[in-house]
Amino acid sequence: MTLGGLALAVGMLVDDATVEVENIHRNRTMGKPLTIAILDGAQQIAVPAIVATLSICIVFFPVVLLYGPAKFLFTPLALGVVLAMLASYLLSRTLVPTLARMLMAGERHVPGSERGHESTPDESTGSVEPAPGQSLLGRLSAGFDRARDRAFESFRQAYGRALARVLAHRAFTLGIGLVGLALTGGLLLVVGTDLFPSVDAGMMKLHFRAPSGTRIEETDRLAAQVEDRIRQVIPAEEVDTINDMIGVPIFYNLAFVQTENIGGMDSEILISLKPRHHPTSDYQRTLRKTLSAEFPGSQFWFQPADIVTQVLNFGLAAPIDVQVEGNDLDRSYVFARRLRDGMRQVPGVADVRIAQVLDYPTLKVDVDRVRAAELGLSQRDVASTMLISLSSSALVSPSFFLNPANNVNYTVAVQVPIRQIDSVRSLLATPITPPAAATLLQPASLRIPTALPEAPAETLGNVATVRPAVSPDEINHYTVQRVLDVEGSVDGRDLGSIIRDIRQKIAALGTLPPGMRINVRGQNQVMEESFRSLLEGLVLSIVLVYFLMV
Structure with a gap:
């Protein structure tokens, strides 16, 4: 944003120096010596220049009133403009007069450009004449300057004549101005609102979600087919790299990997295009239609891929995020589906989906507590045994092996091989550990001498369904x-118009049940907060500029 501020101010940065140099030339054409012309020229524009510079700086004052993410986004831009303008004024007071004294010493000005001075047709502009004995390049430069000055003088005289005619018909001119102002105000109803212009960074992040419960091996196979189809849509000379991330990272990496994957059925496909490529949005529209038709039952949507869009989303997975908040998840899901169907009808909205997966295939284990108690088991024993069998003993009873060769600790975990639990029947055959079996994990010296003989292990099918x-x-x-x-x-389509239509869809849902709320988040939330604070600051800026000029 700092570079954006400098790009915004690049045209204004040269104004102070340009005005001063032109004023020095004007004083030179009045017959003043060079040093006197430089001093007088700098003094005459000192106050107007500082007023103009401060007026520009005050325009960016509303940024001070911003809060939240927008403050950190736009403050560097405002600081870049303000500091650059102040530096420009400082250099125009110090460096420009010094360079003018050094570089203009060899120039000879012909008086006559100011009113009250006689001038010949060739000298009417007070242009710079070549010094005697000047080189060919110098004479060519002086001739170009004379021609340029004559053209500019013709333009200035034509502008003066037009301005005189306009001032002679003030009522008509004022009416035209008011009509133009009214037409400009009407553009507010046509021009949309966006927080930031769209950026084509040549990157796409496609999220592929297979049917719920798909194993990661099957997801890997489907992701390979999706990648092949992508290479058929995008020409090979435009594809740089395609990277897939399937499933969820391991627990100690989860905090360091930015991903929206929630299970083995999810895959993120990052597509990087080469510098010379067709518009990324065109490829996205084509892939949405193609992949949805060729992979029924799967979901596809595009996530923010470039750093600019990710920053503008402020941590959210999409620029539009409508949250249905409520205590009853099933009842909230009914309204979320209705809202999803309504948002799909809004023009300009793409990749509409419900982020959460509520239909993940599950096996419910119902323990017969009475029968388990008769066998000397409890609900906790069944749960602990299933946790060890399916997720290893690392969470229930962590054990470590210290390698004497390198003094490194290694986790030792016990888990039933996943290939041995390939059906409900094999799951019901899982042996349940008796309550006192935990002592088997302790050294023999810690055995309790009075421990009674334990009951034989029971299978899950004997105590649960x-x-x-x-x-x-x-x-x-x-x-x-x-x-x-x-x-x-x-x-x-612009974001503001889309959000307006989405709110109409929310209103069409009718009265919400008690305890349920629907909130619109995403870029629009930050945009509205920023526009509101900037509007308040704009009024204050107008007042400050008025006080400065008065």
Whole structure:
């Protein structure tokens, strides 16, 4: 944003120096010596220049009133402009007069450009004449300057005549100005609102979600087919790299890997294009239609890939995030589906989906507590045994091996091989550890002498039943409450108009049940907060500029 501020101010930075140099030339054409012309020229524009510079700086004062993410986004831009303008004024007071004294010493000005001075047709502009004995390049430069000055003088005289005619018809001119102002105000109803212009960084991040419960091996196979289809859509000479990340990272890497994957059925495909490529948005529209038709049952959407869009989303997975907040997840899901269907009808909204997966295939284990108690087992024994069998003993009873060769600790975990649990029948055959079996993990010297003989191990099928069901794969909370996120992206339309239509869809849902709320988050939330604070600062800036000029 600092570079953006410098790019914004690059045209204004030269104004102070340009005005001073022109004023020095004007004083030279009045017949003043060079040093006197430089001193007088600098003194005459000192106050107007500082007023103009401070007026520009005051325009960026509303940035001070920003808060939240927008403050950190736009403050560097404002500081870049303000500091550059102040530096420009300082250099125009110090460096420009010094360079003018050094570089203009060899120039000879012909008086006559000011009113009250006689001039010949060739000298009417007071242009710089070549000094005697000057080189060919110097004479050519002086001739070009004379021609340029004559053209500019003709333009200035034509502008003066037009201005005189306009001032002679003040009522008509004022009416035209008011009509233009009214037409400009009407553009507010036509021109949309966006927080930041779209950026084509040549990167796409495609999120591919296979049907719920798909094993990671099957997801890997499907992701390879999707990647092949992408290479068919995008020409090979435009593709740089394609990287896939399938499943969820291991627990100690989860905090360091930015991913929206929530299970083995998820895959993120990062596509990087070469510098000379067709518009990225065109490829995205083509891939949405192609992949959805060729992979039924799977979901596809594009996530923010470039750093600019990710920063503008401020940590959210999509620029449009409508949160359905409520205590009853099933009831919230009904409204979330209705809202999702309504958002798909809004022009300009793409990749509409519900972020959470609530239909993940699950096996429910119902323990018969009475029978388990008769066999000397409890609910906790069954749960601990299943946890060790399916997720290893690293969480329940962590054990470590110290390698004497390199003094490195290694985790020792016990887990049933996944290939041995390939059906419900094999799951029911899992032996349940008796309550006192934990002592088997202790050294023999710690055995309790009075320990009674233990009951033989029972299988899961003797104390429990297993039934298929579905359950949420993840549960998200925002400000303590459970939420469902209906997300979407922007395609070919301004964000403000899209949010206005989405709010109409929210209103069409009718009265919400008690305890349920629907909040619109994403870039629009930050945009509205920024525009509101900037509007307040704009009024204050107008007042400050008025006080400065008065």
